[in-house]
Amino acid sequence: MIPATRNKRKRFKRTRLLFRFILLLFMAFTLGLIVLLSYTRMQGPPPIDFALPTQYLASDGTIIGNDEDGQNRFTITLDDMAPYIPQATIAIEDRKFYSHYGFDLKRIGGAVLANIQSGNKAQGASTITQQYARNLYLSHDKTYMRKWNELLYSLRLEMNFSKDEILTGYLNTIYYGHGAYGIEAASQLFFGKSAKDVTLAEAAMLSGIPKGPSYYSPRNDLPRAKARQELILDSMASVGFITQAEADEAKKEQLAFVDQAATEAQEIAPYYQDHVKALINQQTDFDEDRIGTSGLKIETTLDPAIQAKAEELVDTHMPDSELQVGLVAIDPRNGEVKALVGGKDYEASAFNRATQAKRNPGSTLKPFLYYAALESGFTPMSTFLSEATAFSYDDGREEYAPRNFNNVYADDYITMLEAVAYSDNIYAVKTHLSIGTSELVSVGENVGLGPFTERPSLALGAQPVSIIDLTNAYSPLANGGKQIEPIFIRSVTDTNGTLVYEQKPPVRQVLHEDTAYVLTHMMQGVFEPALNSYTSVTGGSVAKQLTHPTAGKSGSTPRDSWMVGYTPQLVIGVWTGYDKDKEINQTESQVAKRIWADLMEFSMKDELKLPFKKPAGVEYATIDPHTGLLANDACPGGRQTAFLQGTAPIQSCSSPEAAEELQEEPEEKKDGFFKRFFKWFSIEDGDPSQPDVLEEDEEFELE
Structure with missing residues (x-):
């Protein structure tokens, strides 16, 4: 009897110690969580401003140039997107987006286990909030320190912004390949239409690209992109965003992609764009740096056909010498400048002879x-x-x-x-x-x-x-x-x-x-x-x-x-x-x-x-x-x-x-x-010390 009692007491002590240990761990975890949440709350909302390239549009709405390293990026609201876009994104990227607090412990645990088993950090578990935080503030290095900072920023985002605001920011910053940042740029790039007008099939195709912008780009590998599109459609049906019948119908839709050459923004009229930038700098409170990174949409008066022809004629007629050229075309009915060439070669000389000389x-x-x-x-x-x-x-x-x-x-x-x-x-x-x-x-x-x-x-x-x-x-x-x-x-x-x-x-x-x-x-x-x-x-x-x-x-x-x-x-x-x-x-x-x-x-x-x-x-x-x-x-x-x-x-x-x-x-x-x-005029307003010089004043017309 005595040995049995001793064993019970030992088990009780061990259980009590274990309970105390668990309690201490829980208290430490709770205290740490309180400290963490207090810290993130004290930090306030993180800045969500990011460099947006300013876009220059011709008079017909076509893109003639972008600032900020040639990035193609637009910012639109959820209301300006087809509803299929956020649905498809949530279905494939983060089904618990509207219920978690910036991170998913179950996904994190599964990813950690998978990484331990594989011996690397290839498996990710980032929520939409975490991906948004990474896009705004962090690199894409696969390190635990980066993941920790990602978590902190995610908490700050969740504490200070609504889910819709976070989802909107994510869809406007995620990279879709080929220089397109954000869903609107991607929609224009691949389908030549606004994100508001895309179909279910098009939305599913677009939503599959960010996982691997090069790997899943329909321009690079259409069969692979098509397979991912079908996976997303099935995921949307499984969570109830659409019916399976709608998913099957969307899979059959023949997608009409825009020709790549037609969608690549032609960098034309560089002298014209420089002058536009100078005008905005003079007439507004935007300095030169802010003009290029504030996401402005500048609608110009330039006629792209006349401008392109002007540049072509300069290339055709100008001799292979240092002879320079300046050209301006203006609509006299309204004063709109339709074309401007400031020199023979912008790369060789950005001096604008049309406006500065x-x-x-x-x-x-x-x-x-x-x-x-x-x-x-x-x-x-x-x-x-x-x-x-x-x-x-x-x-x-x-x-x-x-x-x-x-x-x-x-x-x-x-x-x-x-x-x-x-x-x-x-x-x-x-x-x-x-x-x-x-x-x-x-x-x-x-x-x-x-x-x-x-x-x-x-x-x-x-x-x-x-x-x-x-x-x-x-x-x-x-x-x-x-x-x-x-x-x-x-x-x-x-x-x-x-x-x-x-x-x-x-x-x-x-x-x-x-x-x-x-x-x-x-x-x-x-x-x-x-x-x-x-x-x-x-x-x-x-x-x-x-x-x-x-x-x-x-x-x-x-x-x-x-x-x-x-x-x-x-x-x-x-x-x-x-x-x-x-x-x-x-x-x-x-x-x-x-x-x-x-x-x-x-x-x-x-x-x-x-x-x-x-x-x-x-x-x-x-x-x-x-x-x-x-x-x-x-x-x-x-x-x-x-x-x-x-x-x-x-x-x-x-x-x-x-x-x-x-x-x-x-x-x-x-x-x-x-x-x-x-009455042989004296030059009252002139400088008598500088008489007319024949060489400067000779006029000759050569036919």
Whole structure:
């Protein structure tokens, strides 16, 4: 009896010790859990902000570029997803998601046991919350320390955010392969549609990819991806999200994947994107770093077809040399910039010549001079003598002797219509001095050019302007005199869809509509070989390419070549030249014109052939362009020309004496025209120590 009693006592003691040990363990576990939960609670909510790439969209909604290392990522809410997406994700990844507290002890225990048996850490047991925590804060290293930190972050997430918020964050951050982060990017990548519109079969296919983005990608191995899709459909049926019949029907659905080449975001218009980023930096509180990592959606005004063609033409026409290019295309009706090229090779030089460089515009500035002349009482038939001329100014202390290209002069009187078409420099300078040098300065400022200095050579574009400013300055000529600041951005929205910025500059009436129309009608003559006389029209080499009513002006200096022209729907400006002081040759001087003509014709091929809108206050007369008189049988083949109301000629070619009355008196005549009207201007606003330099001011047109 005694030994039995002793054995009982020993067993009782052991049981009591074991109970005490278990109790102590439980108390320690409880205390540790309390400490852990208190610690995580004290830590507060972890930051859930992550770098989201800013996305640039063309005017048609296509992607033209992404910031942040080329990642493709969007943020959407659960309401913006098809309900099958969260259901499929929960069914395959974490069926107890809505009942656990961030981790699943049963799954963890099973994973630990499997890892012990296999001798490695290959088996995972991460819940959706843990995966989300890892995506936000941790690496993917398979270490116990990483798993511990993952657990801590998971607890903090569960304590501070709802299950729906966690699931939303997970679905927006998980990687689906091919650069796509989040369900919306994946849906667009594989199916070309929003996550809101995917079918059950598509949702199951997408939900199977994150397990192994390369391994289960339907682009890499469709049979393997299909097998996982079917597994997910069965899992959804087993947990009651769908019926088995629905699962079987979804398995039969033929999935239509988007072609990979079609979905890869083409990085086009890098100079354009740089300028858009600079505008947002200037106009909002987003600095450059935040612009690229805040997940902004920037809808631009860029036309991807015109931009792609512009870049193609630059590649085609630009010679294999250091010759550079700048190009801008603007819709004059609303100011939207449809294309921009800032150089021949962005990788070689990110300097944006279209917006940052300033170059002498040459004869492309003349339209604004002739606008001022029309406003001062000139007409398209006003005449000056085209001959070699030296102009003195600054009270006779300085002399300016511009020349025409190849020293070709009419040695006769020519009309303004001819002067525009031939780009006659002598006519331009005489006009400039006749109306007063301040007039061109004033018109230039009205259309956004300048500031300019009053000097004779300004008539020939001897002061620099930017390519975008000059191109935009032509818009009022195309749209009835209205000026709009170039618009690159339609809207900028943040990740919540809230409007952050939109570019809505004011519209200003800067030119008289009737005068702008008369000037435009003259500038169409640049492309009319019928006007050829002592020389050829400057746009004759590309005239046959143009199928729509088009006006324009070419210009050149020893170091610059320009072509700016417009239809009622589009203004295009092209500049070519060298970055450093190097002159262009005759062959290189034609490149700008060829790029311009090819791009204009491409851009207009599907547009209506709209005439420039004739305003009130304009009349037409059929004129002999060489005499400036009404055409008749004696002077057949006249040109219908626009005039301001009441200024059209009333005399015909049959009255030679009338023609003489319209001509200026020769300069060498005592007290002649120039003595009476050119008071040989001193340059009041200029720097007398810097006289006009012939090399900079020579104007030449090369055809």
